[in-house]
Every structure is written in structure tokens, then in C-alpha cells.
Amino acid sequence: RTRDEDYDYLYKIVLVGEAAVGKTHLLSRYIKGTLPKNPTSTIGVEFATRTVPLETGGTVKAQIWDTAGQERYRAITSAHYRRAVGALLVYDVTNEKSFQAVRRWMEELRDHAEPDIVIMLVGNKIDLCDRNAEVRKITRAEGEKFAKEHGLMFEETSAITVVKVKEAFEELLQKIYNVK
Ligand code: GDP
Ligand code: MG
Numbered sequence: 001r002t003r004d005e006d007y008d009y010l011y012k013i014v015l016v017g018e019a020a021v022g023k024t025h026l027l028s029r030y031i032k033g034t035l036p037k038n039p040t041s042t043i044g045v046e047f048a049t050r051t052v053p054l055e056t057g058g059t060v061k062a063q064i065w066d067t068a069g070q071e072r073y074r075a076i077t078s079a080h081y082r083r084a085v086g087a088l089l090v091y092d093v094t095n096e097k098s099f100q101a102v103r104r105w106m107e108e109l110r111d112h113a114e115p116d117i118v119i120m121l122v123g124n125k126i127d128l129c130d131r132n133a134e135v136r137k138i139t140r141a142e143g144e145k146f147a148k149e150h151g152l153m154f155e156e157t158s159a160i161t162v163v164k165v166k167e168a169f170e171e172l173l174q175k176i177y178n179v180k
Contacts, residue, residue, distance in 0.1 A: 006051060006059070006061070007051050007059040007060055007061040008058045008059055008060060009058075009060045009061070009177070009180070010060070010061045010063060011060055011061070011062050011063065011085050011086055011173060011176055012047075012063050012065065012083050012084045012085060012086075013062050013063065013064045013065065013084065013085070013086040013087065013088065013169075013172065013173075014064075014065045014080060014081060014084040014086075014087045014088075014109075014113065015027060015064065015065065015066050015067065015087070015088050015090065016067070016071070016076070016087055016088070016089050016090070016105045016108065016109065017071070017088075017089055017090035017091055017098065017101070017102070017105055017122075018071060018091065018092075018095075018097065018098040018101045018105075019069065019071050019072040020092070021090045021091055021092040021095070021098050021124055021125075022090060022092065022124040022125055022157075022159050023066060023067065023088070023090050024036050024066055025124075025159035025160070026088070026090065026122070026124060026157065026159045026165055026168070027048060027064055027066050028159075029159045029162060029165045030050065030064075030165050030166060030169050031048040031049075031050055031064070035159065035160070046065060046066075047063050047064055047065040047066070048063075048064050048066070049061055049062060049063050049064070050062050050064070050169075052169075052170060052173055054170075054173065054174055054177055055174065056174065056177070056178070058177060060173050060176075060177055062169065062173055064169075065080055065084070067080065076108070078112050080112075081108075081109065081112035081113040082112070082113075083113075083114065084109075084113040084114060084117060085113075085114050085116075085117060085118065085176055085180070086117060086118045086119070086120070086172050086173070086175075086176050087109050087113065087117055087118075087119045087120070088119075088120050088122050088168060088169070088172065089102060089105050089106065089109070089119050089120065089121050089122065089152070090122045090124050091121075091122070091123055091124070091138070091143075092123075092124055092125045093123040093124065093125055093126055093128075093129065093136055093137065093138050093143070093156065094125055094128050094129070094135045094136060094137055095137060096137045096138065099123075099137070099138045099142075099143075099146075102121065102146065106119065106150060106152075116179075118153070118172060118175050118176050118179065119151075119152045119153065120152065120153040120154070120155065120168055120169075120171065120172040121143065121146065121147045121152040121153065121154045121155075122154075122155055122156075122157055122168050123138060123140070123143045123154075123155075123156040123157070124156075124157045124158065124159060125158060125159075125160075126156045126157065126158045126163060127158035127160050127161040127163070130161075140156055143156065153171060153172060153175060155167055155168040155171070
């Protein structure tokens with residue numbers, strides 16, 4: 001965390017989770033309000049920033065680090081995690097494997113990021129369940145239960161229909177501000 005005139009604290013936040021769960025889409029939606037131009041690429045930089053006035057007063061600058069697809073090879077370097085105070089750990093509610101992998105990502109965070117890192121568990125792509133409920137593999141209750149058992153925050157999101165994207169990022173920032 002550093003101090004500046006425009007904001008009170010700078011928070012490094014990392015995006016983690018299996019490939020194709022929607023990390024880059026969520027980040028692009030939050031930072032730019034649009035979807036990424038090249039759907040398979042990263043947002044194009046190592047990180048994106050947004051300055052956020054909090055409900056409780058105070059302003060934080062979020063520096064949010066996306067992966068460049070290294071999660072496909074489980075080859076995320078320690079630089080990605082270094083000094084991260086928060087994480088969005090994303091799975092896809094229609095993909096069981098991506099939820100099973102959450103445990104491993106949690107361990108990865110606890111090993112490489114700040115020991116007291118605040119984690120928001122995010123079940124993404126809920127829009128896919130709107131037309132056909134059967135595509136959902138992980139219920140909201142299962143996600144919530146896992147989060148509760150491991151002391152994680154929780155939201156279900158859609159980067160496509162824009163559900164709870166801002167909330168997922170900003171509840172995390174607010175929590176970090178409250179506990180630091
Ligand atoms: P990443 O590998 O985790 O960064 O995932 P991407 O952001 O690249 O998204 C992977 C794929 O999932 C793309 O084809 C997106 O269009 C799709 N996707 C991402 N978010 C959503 C979402 O909320 N709903 C739906 N239906 N598709 C999504
Ligand atoms: Mg990506």
C-alpha cells in the first residue's frame with residue numbers, strides 16, 4: 001500500500017482460477033464497461049487500475065492483475081502474487097472441474113500472496129442458466145457453503161449480462177479497507 005493525493009491506499013488484487021472461466025471478461029467489464037476485443041487474449045497489460053470511492057468514505061486505487069493465460073499450464077509466476085492483498089478466485093458455474101480447482105487456487109494464494117489476503121470466490125457465467133437451468137453444475141448453495149467453510153467472500157456473476165460484476169470487485173475492496 002502506498003499513499004498519494006488522489007487515493008488513500010493502493011491495493012494489488014489478483015485474478016485467479018482455471019482457464020476460460022471468464023477472468024479477463026470480468027476485468028474488462030469492470031474497468032472498461034465493455035467486453036475484451038480479442039476474446040482469447042488478456043486485457044493487454046499486466047494490470048489495470050481503477051480508483052474507487054468507498055461507501056464508508058475513503059478512496060482506494062485497485063491495481064488488478066490478470067493472467068496472460070499461464071493458468072492453462074499452471075505456470076503463474078510468483079510476481080503475479082507478490083504483495084497481493086486481495087483476490088478474485090473465479091470458477092464457472094457450468095463447469096464442475098473449474099469448481100474442483102478452487103481449492104488448489106486457494107492454496108496457491110495462501111502460499112504466494114500476503115498471508116492475510118482477502119479472497120472473493122466468484123461463480124461466473126450465471127447468464128447461461130437463464131434459458132436452461134440444467135447447464136448449471138454448481139448451485140449457489142454449494143458455492144456459498146464452500147466460501148463460508150473457508151472464510152471467503154462470495155458472489156455469483158455474469159460478465160455478459162452484467163450481474164454483480166461491480167459488487168464482486170468493490171465488496172472485496174471495501175472489506176480490505178475495513179480490515180487493514
Ligand atoms: P479467462 O481465461 O478466465 O480469462 O476467460 P475469458 O475472459 O477469456 O473468457 C473465456 C470464455 O468464456 C470466452 O469465450 C467468453 O466469451 C466466455 N465468458 C466469459 N464470461 C462469461 C459470462 O459471464 N457468461 C458467458 N456466457 N460466457 C462468458
Ligand atoms: Mg484471461
